Amino acid sequence: MxxxxxxxxxxxxxxxxxxxxxxxxxxxxxxxxxxxxxxxxxxxxxxxxxxxxxxxxxxxxxxxxxxxxxxxxxxxxxxxxxxxxxxxxxxxxxxxxxxxxxxxxxxxxxxxxxxxxxxxxxxxxxxxxxxxxxxxxxxxxxxxxxxxxxxxxxxxxxxxxxxxxxxxxxxxxxxxxxxxxxxxxxxxxxxxxxxxxxxxxxxxxxxxxxNDPHFLDHDHPDHVCGPDCDHDHDHDHDHHHHHHAPADIHDATIQSVSLRAGPLKPDLFFPWIQKTTQIDGPNILRLKGIIAFDEDDERYIVQGIHMLVEGDHQRAWKPDEKRESRIVFIGRDLDHEKLKRTFEACQA
Amino acid sequence: MPTIAPLHLDGHCVAANFIGAVPFFALADGSLHWLDHGGKSADIHDGLLCATRDWQGRSLLTGGEDGKIVRTTSDGGSEILADNAGKWINCIAAGPQDAVAFSTGRSTIVRKADGTLSEFQEERTVEGLAFAPKGLRIAATRYNGVSLHWAGIQAPAVDLDWKGAHTQVIFSPDGNYVVSSMQENALHGWRLSDGKHMRMSGYPSKVKSLSWSARGKWLASSGAPAAVVWPFSGKDGPMGKAPLQLGKRDEAVTCVACHPTDDVVAIGYGDGTILAASFPEGKEATLRRSGKGAVSSMQWNDKGVQLAFGTESGDCGIIDLTA
Missing domain, CATH: 3.40.50.300 (P-loop containing nucleotide triphosphate hydrolases)
Structure with a gap:
């Protein structure tokens, strides 16, 4: 059927x-x-x-x-x-x-x-x-x-x-x-x-x-929300949410780690994401990323839940898009420095 | 060459079976179709989830999304045996002395021929039911194992534990073994005399269809690109022995049905193809060349000369070996 x-x-x-x-x-x-x-x-x-x-x-x-x-x-x-x-x-x-x-x-x-x-x-x-x-x-x-x-x-x-x-x-x-x-x-x-x-x-x-053309841009100090920023600005024109510091009420044990880098080498990135999710999988609740690969004209998208990770080419980079790799990990007890260092080590 | 009498129905066939000599097809939408001097049909459930035949082969027992348990005889007459409105009846099993067992959520209910009910509670949802060949003993699969209960006798349940989620369950015809299929692409078996475990793994997908050979020496299963047939003739069952792989193709086996008298198994595939293979030698014959949907149910008639089959897309029929 x-x-x-x-x-x-x-x-x-x-x-x-x-x-x-x-x-x-x-x-x-x-x-x-x-x-x-x-x-x-x-x-x-x-x-x-x-x-x-x-x-x-x-x-x-x-x-x-x-x-x-x-x-x-x-x-x-x-x-x-x-x-x-x-x-x-x-x-x-x-x-x-x-x-x-x-x-x-x-x-x-x-x-x-x-x-x-x-x-x-x-x-x-x-x-x-x-x-x-x-x-x-x-x-x-x-x-x-x-x-x-x-x-x-x-x-x-x-x-x-x-x-x-x-x-x-x-x-x-x-x-x-x-x-x-x-x-x-x-x-x-x-x-x-x-x-x-x-x-x-x-x-x-x-x-x-x-759906979010400014994925992770809201974390970025240079970002100015435009009309296509489809997020929480219905009433919030001051964009207080751009501040990184957690609010006082946030007793939370969960943190997020947002990383940026230039174009990556696939033969370094794939073993890295595998290893990272194998070792830290229990602590990683979600991960999402847009990856620019060296000598690749298409954006690569990854997402994951704990140890499950999937990824695929999505579309060609647009001429005016910055070829940058961005990834966010949401979880507990994440080692920000180590994630940053090892992610950046995948750069071409 | 076998001939096929096709029956084109609209919907997923949950069960193709024979009541007496009459072929019946139960669809997921709750309709029942049978071939008795022409095609006939009746709507017996608002959504049908499970079906089995009674032990004498005189009636079809079905359970539905409407909470009803219905018995239908070969003339198409049906009777409601129980009504649990608002609950899905997930499993049904037929037993000796005309007993019927069904489950909803964590409860298993055994209904004896005189209408008396006994209920058993598990800690987790019941996923499969089967009666032992002798005595009113019912096996219920649940998370982390199988529970065995005697209906009508005050006796504690026997727990067959094995970590993981168990779905279907089946007794060997001699009553010596219980075998369950698991969420994890494997079968698990227990020898009842001493509780010895048998792990049967290596399947690329979940096992959804199990069938014992005529004399109970072989257990055929789906879940691989061939029918996987385990030898149970030795005293340790299949332990330490390799299974037969019959009818190997580039297509998943979705349904198996052993012949009632001979060492032959009908093998149904994801593309609708049906083969027959003999064991142990593995000679093959094509019974049906593909179709629209995966084969979801098959049953031989008592003489073993006709095979009723149903598919997920509703292209059902009867294969006749005598013609």
């Missing part, structure tokens, strides 16, 4: 209890967008919409082979996705809602590690909802809240009506300090254009970093 070869996009919704996941889910299901969604939830709970395709599943973490954190998958997702994909004509996309305490890594890894799931679906994006009022407390008392932000492609800073402008900026800085590459949106009652959370192609090597 032709549908089977057109992979179904999967959006993962994470967020602590009370952050607004159910509100967003109800909007996705009720708005008139002409698309049909299958939804996998942990509990039917408060989903107020009558939808035939809401499937309840117990989160089941399966460790593969050696008990390594990088080799965990969600067994229930494998089973439910297999069941859903036997009748692919019923829906256009899948949304997975996780519990507040869920680790997003096994969810995401399922879509890369299980052959059957990988063949029939594609992970589109991980969306994290954050309660603007309670974020500081969450970051203090929960490693999961931090992981969810670190893992996200899109962060909705929700319930903005409950805090003032200064606090919102602090929250954004805290989020940005954990995850410099996520798109941040301010929302009330999870009110957001669904185009901003669905069909993002965040894991699609051809699309991933084209």
């Amino acid at each position: 032709s549908e089977a070869y057109n992979p179904i996009p999967v959006t993962v919704l994470t967020g602590y209890l009370g952050s607004g996941k159910t509100t967003l889910l109800n909007r996705i299901l009720s708005e008139d967008h002409g698309k049909r969604y299958a939804v996998i939830v942990n509990e039917f709970g408060e989903i107020g919409i009558d939808n035939d395709l809401i499937v309840e599943s117990d989160e089941e973490i399966y460790e593969m082979n050696n008990g390594c954190v990088c080799c965990t998958v969600r067994g229930d997702l494998i089973r439910v996705v297999e069941g859903l994909m036997r009748r692919p004509g019923r829906f256009d996309a899948i949304v997975v809602e996780t519990t507040g305490l869920a680790d997003p890594a096994p969810v995401a890894q399922t879509f890369f590690m299980d052959d059957d799931v990988r063949q029939k679906t594609r992970l589109d994006a991980v969306v994290a909802l954050v309660d603007a009022k309670h974020l500081p407390l969450r970051l203090k008392d929960s490693r999961e809240a931090e992981d969810q932000i670190a893992f996200a492609d899109v962060v909705l800073l929700n319930k903005t009506d409950l805090v003032g402008e200064d606090e919102l900026r602090e929250r954004e800085q805290a989020i940005r300090a954990i995850n410099p590459s996520a798109r941040i949106h301010r929302t009330e009652r999870a009110g957001i254009g669904l185009d901003d959370v669905l069909d993002r192609g965040a894991f699609d090597l051809q699309r991933a970093l084209d």
Whole structure:
């Protein structure tokens, strides 16, 4: 059947209890967008919409082979996705809602590690909802809240009506300090254009970093946000988020390491990224990069989750683009100096 | 040469089987199709997840996304045996004395012929069920192993532990071995007399189809570009022995079905091709030359002269060896 070869996009919704996941889910299901969604939830709970395709599943973490954190998958997702994909004509996309305490890594890894799931679906994006009022407390008392932000492609800073402008900026800085590459949106009652959370192609090597033409530029002192900077400037025209220093409320254990270098030698870069992710994989939650290779006219994109890394040529460098290699690691206990030194040693 | 009576259906075939002499095809959309003096059909589930035949071969047992367990007889008449609305029925198994077992989430429920139910809870989700050939003993796979329960007898569960996620499970016809398929491209077996482990690995993909040969001396499996057939005739099962690899092609084997009387296995592939291979010598015959989708289910009739097959894309049919 032709549908089977057109992979179904999967959006993962994470967020602590009370952050607004159910509100967003109800909007996705009720708005008139002409698309049909299958939804996998942990509990039917408060989903107020009558939808035939809401499937309840117990989160089941399966460790593969050696008990390594990088080799965990969600067994229930494998089973439910297999069941859903036997009748692919019923829906256009899948949304997975996780519990507040869920680790997003096994969810995401399922879509890369299980052959059957990988063949029939594609992970589109991980969306994290954050309660603007309670974020500081969450970051203090929960490693999961931090992981969810670190893992996200899109962060909705929700319930903005409950805090003032200064606090919102602090929250954004805290989020940005954990995850410099996520798109941040301010929302009330999870009110957001669904185009901003669905069909993002965040894991699609051809699309991933084209959504953000200024990937990692926001870290750069010279960068001035232009009209095509599609990030958290809806209300934030002062661009406080450019500051590197983590906000005071950021008790987080997660850090990000953003690196830049000139064109690299492929025969140095590939062994380096392999070795780095093999050794530091358990500490690396996400990595993303745009690599310029020496004597190569195409941009090379890499991305990874723990030890899983994939990469591909994306497109030709444009004449006016600076041929520069940029990569960001998000994780715990990362050795900034060593990463910088070894990354720069890959230069041509 | 075999002849093929094709049956073009619209949807993923979960089970192709015979009830008595009548071929039945159960689709994932919940429809049932059978060939009894012409094609007939009925919608029995809102979404069908699992199907098996009862031990006498007189009815088809199915479980669905609608939470129902349905028994359908060869005239197409169906009866709801249990209803767990809102729950997916992930697994179903038929046992001796007309018992039926099914699972939803972490519960396994055994229904005896008189309608009495007994329920067993696992710590993790049940992924596969099988009855032992004798006595009402049910095996349930779950994370880190298989649990064995006696239905109707107060006795503690026997845990067969092996680290990792176990999916399907099957007893050997003599009841001496339990074999599970794993998330990790391997089979794991236990000899019940002493709990001895048997690791059967080396598959390039997950094993989704298992079938015992007529006298239980061989276990055929999918998951490789050939049917992998393990010898179980020695006292240590397949340990220390190489499996046969039958019907090797550049295409993954997705389904296997051993012949009811002879040492022959029907092998279905990802491209819809079906071969028959004899073992141990490995002579091959082509039964079907490719199709639209991967072969998802096959079953011989009792005499072993017809093979019902179904595919993921719905191009099903009957292969007749007598014509």
